Amino acid sequence: MGTGASMCAKRNQERTATMPPSKLPPTIRQRRLGAELRRLRELAELSVTEAGRLHGSTQSRISNIESGGYPVSADRVRTLARLYGCLDQPFVDALAGMTGGRTRGWWDEYREILPADSLELAELEHHAVAMRVACAIHLPGLLQTTDHARALFKDVVPPFDPPVVEHLLSFRIKRQAVIYGERPTSLSTVIHESALRMGFGGRKVARAQLEHLGDMSEREHISVRVVPFGSGSYPSSGSGIIYLGDVVPQLDTVQLDTDTASGYVGAQPQLARYRAVLDRLEVTALTPEKSRDLIHNIARSM
Structure with missing residues (x-):
């Protein structure tokens, strides 16, 4: 830097952060995870609505996951990757490792x-x-x-x-x-x-x-x-x-x-x-x- x-x-x-932790904006890793899931969905040529239907979820839930605004579990990431036809297991494992909500580190x-x-x-x-x-x-x-x-x-x-x-x-x-x-x-x-x-x-x-x-x-x-x-x-x-x-x-x-x-x-x-x-x-x-x-x-x- x-x-x-x-x-x-x-x-x-002079900026202050007054929002509670649950309302804080997603971190860069959360946004990246969502962006990669969106990329996989688009490669599978699925709309948000179609992805939600296959996943047994809603369009808004899929959209929130892809924006990084909704915490997603490792199991859900693996499920979505499977639905999208992603066969790159090391990549899927890496995505699953990015889950778990906001990382609380010393920088917070x-x-x-x-x-x-x-x-x-x-x-x-x-x-x-x-x-x-x-x-x-x-x-x-x-x-x-x-x-x-x-x-x-x-x-x-x-x-x-x-x-x-x-x-x-x-x-x-x-x-x-x-x-x-x-x-x-x-x-x-x-x-x-x-x-x-x-x-x-x-x-x-x-x-x-x-x-x-x-x-x-x-x-x-x-x-x-x-x-x-x-x-x-x-x-x-x-x-x-x-x-x-x-x-x-x-x-x-x-x-x-x-x-x-x-x-x-x-x-x-x-x-x-x-x-x-x-x-x-x-x-x-x-x-x-x-x-x-x-x-x-x-x-x-x-």
Whole structure:
């Protein structure tokens, strides 16, 4: 999450969530589950009314399930998939694993403070089996130090109120739990050299951030590659990319972060495009070993 999500937080810092939990809007995973069930129904060339009749349900119930607004059980998902003729068992199992209503995680304590897209990113990271990130100006949020992140939040125009800065900061640091612990999520990053030389927070903060980045790159489950100046190529350089891998690739999600907004994509052609972009970036970048050397060299020069 970079500047786009930060601006969203600025625009929404006065928003309050007064609805009871049962009335809260569906999460991104609930919406994705509904969208996939709708896609399966449409592939089966069934109308909502026909699907409801086959399922022994109503048209409105099917519509609510497909919008993510109605909690659905794993058994019901399997029944619907069977009615729609879906024979991809790993995919059906993955859909069934997305059931059970709203996931209550640590991010829910920020529901009255931060915008929904920030919470959705934390939820997606929590469930991801692997992540790939590309950054041109900002370093990956999961690899930022506290001082570096604080400097970024204080640099937003118009400025955040101090309490909002602290909420954003604690949220970003808590997100990082996914890359620690006994079963950390694998993280593969591609960073342009410009992001290493921005110097947010001043020399001391910037040096500590680069040292931290170099140290984290030595962990077995974390890969850091740097695209150096003069490489001549950096596809999709206008936005940050977070590719969140699910248990099956059909359910992967991409978060795009620009200087004005954040958004999510999950359609198969879009996922294929961003996989290709990330593959090309990794080919363009230095090896992890040479990238680590460059990171430490820049840190020593500060």
